[in-house]
Amino acid sequence: GDSVTQMEGPVTLSEEAFLTINCTYTATGYPSLFWYVQYPGEGLQLLLKATKADDKGSNKGFEATYRKETTSFHLEKGSVQVSDSAVYFCALARNTGGFKTIFGAGTRLFVKA
């Protein structure tokens, strides 16, 4: 079945460091891909999305490109801030059936000042 695999955390970075969180997926068809962020004690916020191959999603300095050939959707940010500390979830949404979202396990990011 469909699945999402993302790098295990936690990831600890210093402020202004470069961030990469790897995400790969397995799916039939052509799913849409998402990154969600969850700040401590809060719900899920959509960070960015891409709906077809080679699309680049971007928001708040974060970027991810839908790579069909490598079935990947890696999250990157050039310069992280302390306020970026959160859990990041890679996810896919199938475009058939009930269109549910399948989440990866989440990667916790700590950014030190």
Next chain:
Amino acid sequence: EPEVTQTPSHQVTQMGQEVILRCVPISNHLYFYWYRQILGQKVEFLVSFYNNEISEKSEIFDDQFSVERPDGSNFTLKIRSTKLEDSAMYFCASRADQYYEQYFGPGTRLTVT
């Protein structure tokens, strides 16, 4: 900006009791979902609902669970006889149609004692 709302934010119940978690999806959305997140773990799909019926459900969504859209605005998740392992954050989500992302509510934290 329209948003998905959920009540209550925190529910404490005793094992064996019935609970109803409530959600108000975004008004023009057609697809409705429940997910859960056990503390520190991944977000898991429970059920999707479209056109007044369940369109897909996971293995977690057994006979103890039911969903309803009683009045055209609310979307409820009922757990008939709660177990300790039902303790989790429950997220409601809705989407306009299959081409748009899901919008998540802030979640209801269910604690079963």
